[in-house]
Amino acid sequence: MTRRNIFYAQSGGVTAVINASACGVIETARSYPECFGKIYAGRNGIVGALTENLIDTGLESDASIAALRHTPGGAFGSCRYKLKSMDENRTQFERLMSVFKAHDIGYFFYNGGGDSADTCLKVARLADSLDFPIQAIHVPKTIDNDLPLTDCCPGFGSVAKYIAIATREASFDVASMCATSTQIFVLEVMGRHAGWIAAAGGLAADDRHDLPIVILFPEIPFDSAAFLARVSEKVAQYGYCSVVVSEGVKLPDGRFLADAGTRDVFGHAQLGGVAPMIAALIKDKLGYKHHWAVADYLQRAGRHIASATDVEHAYAVGRAAVELALEGRNAVMPTIVRTASSPYQWGLGSAVLEEVANVEKKMPRDFISVDGFGITPVCRAYLQPLIQGEDYPPFVQGLPDYVRLKNVAVTKKLPVFEL
Amino acid sequence: MTRRNIFYAQSGGVTAVINASACGVIETARSYPECFGKIYAGRNGIVGALTENLIDTGLESDASIAALRHTPGGAFGSCRYKLKSMDENRTQFERLMSVFKAHDIGYFFYNGGGDSADTCLKVARLADSLDFPIQAIHVPKTIDNDLPLTDCCPGFGSVAKYIAIATREASFDVASMCATSTQIFVLEVMGRHAGWIAAAGGLAADDRHDLPIVILFPEIPFDSAAFLARVSEKVAQYGYCSVVVSEGVKLPDGRFLADAGTRDVFGHAQLGGVAPMIAALIKDKLGYKHHWAVADYLQRAGRHIASATDVEHAYAVGRAAVELALEGRNAVMPTIVRTASSPYQWGLGSAVLEEVANVEKKMPRDFISVDGFGITPVCRAYLQPLIQGEDYPPFVQGLPDYVRLKNVAVTKKLPVFEL
Structure with a gap:
């Protein structure tokens, strides 16, 4: 089996736990050395792919990767940069494919919200149309909690x-x-x-x-x-x-x-x-x-007071994304599935990106009290499990000790590309 | 020995740890039943004394008083109400004395900042001039850290x-x-x-x-x-x-x-x-x-992430205030005394209120970098110990579990007094 490389990137507004998903992706991928080659990250999200600014996460110690689990922000840099539609800017998508081919990327893990799910889906479709084998998996993340088909969103x-x-x-x-x-x-x-x-x-x-x-x-x-x-x-x-x-x-x-x-x-x-x-x-x-x-x-x-449940979710969707890749899945997103609220029980599922991209899940009206100024018992029952548990980071000298990665650049192989 | 009663009140902007001082006062006073009678608190600070709105803390369980140590805000209510000078409004001070006499208050513990230290001093002086024996002790509290003669201020x-x-x-x-x-x-x-x-x-x-x-x-x-x-x-x-x-x-x-x-x-x-x-x-x-x-x-x-050092300080000045009273002191304030910065060592001292009231301690210029936009190593050495340690409150259902006292009113004995 050819061991092809991974590309992982963070997108949109960062959260207290997006790095826990990165940790889940990287630790899980590292545990399958027979399946995966290098694990690259995009510097500043998809912009890193377009500009061929890749980071070799293989140069980070296991301890540093483990510390991502308790570090807020986006360790590789995130971006607010939405790819245009394929019709509007096919050049961008072709550049993405060139970079992925040049670095033998077989797996595209994109960690973000609704816009990112759309980008992820476009990458999957383009790769498919170009007959370039790449599995695109979306890793859900948004504090807005507005992604469909998952019970909640990590962050x-x-x-x-x-x-x-x-x-x-x-x-x-x-x-x-x-x-x-x-x-x-x-x-x-x-x-x-x-x-x-x-x-x-x-x-x-x-x-x-x-x-x-x-x-x-x-x-x-x-x-x-x-x-x-x-x-x-x-x-x-x-x-x-x-x-x-x-x-x-x-x-x-x-x-x-x-x-x-x-x-x-x-x-x-x-x-x-x-x-x-x-x-x-x-x-x-x-x-x-x-x-x-x-x-x-x-x-x-506010990672210092992160929900332990949320941290577990975030890590789990990162791990599940890699496992979906191992199962040969493409254009999918791992989801959080609630099986009981009290006591809270949950598992993982998956959703196809066609049904996720650009759909916004608002609060159901019955989660808001009749007068419009409060929450209802059904809303409380939904929210309560999601804030359970305190996952305190380690403290040094009275402050949380967060990791800064080395973020060593991968040597470029392609000509410069202007955004 | 006559066991006279205690009056304790909270003043000014509240903090994450002012209740830890209340806890220190009440637990310590409870441990000397042979010395103290009732332990009353003013409802909404000094306003509670003026309006004869006293709370009988003796009706709170030991567990509730202990929980004050991890509960933010002011459990008895605070106030922003500065007494006028004695010349401007002698009636107010005479009313205070009437209330204290009616309820046999022998100890006045006032928990606040610079303005409160001034009030505390006035109470001490008036009691003295009226030959009414009352010991007035100021319990330091201010997030602004601007009280003199103490290394730092609880809060x-x-x-x-x-x-x-x-x-x-x-x-x-x-x-x-x-x-x-x-x-x-x-x-x-x-x-x-x-x-x-x-x-x-x-x-x-x-x-x-x-x-x-x-x-x-x-x-x-x-x-x-x-x-x-x-x-x-x-x-x-x-x-x-x-x-x-x-x-x-x-x-x-x-x-x-x-x-x-x-x-x-x-x-x-x-x-x-x-x-x-x-x-x-x-x-x-x-x-x-x-x-x-x-x-x-x-x-x-933000009590959920209070400094353990600060909580200890706050409790200690409450306890020390009662001990100063037992020593017969009047018109004083317990202080935090630093004996070493690294490793941090501290003890308690006391200051006379004449030297505390209405004095504001600003940052020394050598704590601010030459360009005016940063802190110096000496400032860092001062601040570092004060944020040491995490004193997490208990959590229930994902949220800190804070106590609400019963705050049962003491029966009034005097006519109504208009503020």
Whole structure:
């Protein structure tokens, strides 16, 4: 059997656990030396393939590869670079094939979200049409949790845990201050089109922690009057209220609230951020003193408090991708399959990329409470297992000790290619 | 010996570990039943004393009091309410004394920062002038780390750890994205007048983690040209840059960069929103794509990743406050005394409140690098021990399990008092 080489790349926004998938791919591939040749990674995702910037992961120690499991970010660099359609830019795809041929790539593992699944599918189809044997396997990753056919997406569970913890902790803070000072805390979270991350804020309250939380979902058009009434009710009952607002919350006309164009007290255009906008609205209409936070990268890089379940999922889909390759599969993606919620049980499955690419899974309406500002028991039952367990990284001198790989370049064989 | 009662209250912005001090006070006082009577807490700080809203902590189980050690926020409620000077409002102080007399308070433990130390001192002086025997002991607490005469302030170490971790993790994220997308990450941190918290961002980089970090301190007047030049250099060298900006960064004329014109009840400028301003400046002048975060309450409520050293300090000053009371001391504050930095060794001391109240300890200039944008080795040596150790709270269902006390009210004996 010819031992052909592997190409692995990371794509799109990185997560606290995308490197755990890289670890799963590389450790599993290393355990089949009779099947695979070199294990290359793309420097900065697919851009690394186009520009022939390959990294030889074989030069990294087993310890460094193992440490990827607890290191956030994308160890080989990621990219926001969407390949055009084959009709628009066939040159790009032909270049990809040239690089893969030059380096004898037989396996293409692409670790990303919906756009990346589409890229992966195009690579599979082109290889097929060119009669160039390459197996393209998509490794799912997105904090947005919006891929279809998988119960959840690696990366999401850790963000959900981060946001649930942040909401609980900040609620304890504002509860302490509300008698004479801050009554409202607003937390802005990611999720431009799907409210999965915002929903996780709802987990902060449970039967042991009675906390007033109002959530603004991108799926529910923003109704200012209803929102203010709900906040006002919570303050009347509890003395304070926490608001979790998705960056993607929209006006009834479909525009993002954050793009609505407000101005600060000096008349300058608002510099971005829906949290300060919501906080100012509450202050203006209800008079409550407020604080606001924008978690931004902290939520998706927060490896120090990653969900152990999420880390296991991330590693497992990396391992499963290699196993699917060994089974001869092409244009597929390993999936997480839930078999029970309580106690949580899960396994792995697979989905064909035709059914994954460019499909966006939003929150079902029955996951959102009737009033549109909270989560339902069915949503809680879905989310709860995904944040289970703490997978603490090792700490050195009070800080998490994360690995930086050597990332040694593979010698180029082809002419320069301009992106 | 007459067993007189204790009054304990929390003041000002709460922290991840102020309840650990409460735990230290209550557990220690409980261990001397022959010396102390009831242990009362003020509901919402000093406001609870003025309005005779006392809480009987004797009705809380030992397990609940022990759980305060790992619970963020202020368990009895805090307040932002500064007593006027005795000349301005003698009625308030006389009311305090009436409440203390009515409930036979012999010990006043006030857990707060500089303003609270001043209140504590006033209580001590008034009791003395009225010949009413009460021992007033200040329990230090402030994330700002700006109290004099103590090596550090309980609450600071955990914020420092939080900010150092957040800066490291976000830097790993932006490093992954910079080839085709985000090159700048800006994190706004607390600290109105002193740059201690901003300095902690500098710990994110060390000899094992070479990360480009530029810090904006409140102690260094903002020099836009020098700042942009430094960011530009870092991007040229690393491809990206993380900026840690204090909410209190000032223009050369002394105005806060982010002063939005609102003020808190103490008359301090209410800040927030300098991160988007700095991010926009960089985008405008250098063209780099950016992300920004405002940590706000998340940093001071982040008990899930509290510094074990800080938790020990917080508990110890609570315990020491009770021991000082047993020694007959009055108008004092327990202090943290550093005897060695590496390995870290510390003990407890005490300071008289005349020398503590209303004094603000800023960063020494030699803690900030010559260019004004980083920390020096001496600053690192100071900060490093304060973030040591992880004191993880217990987790239930994937989230930290924090205690809510019963907070049962003590029967009132006096007429209503209007604040």
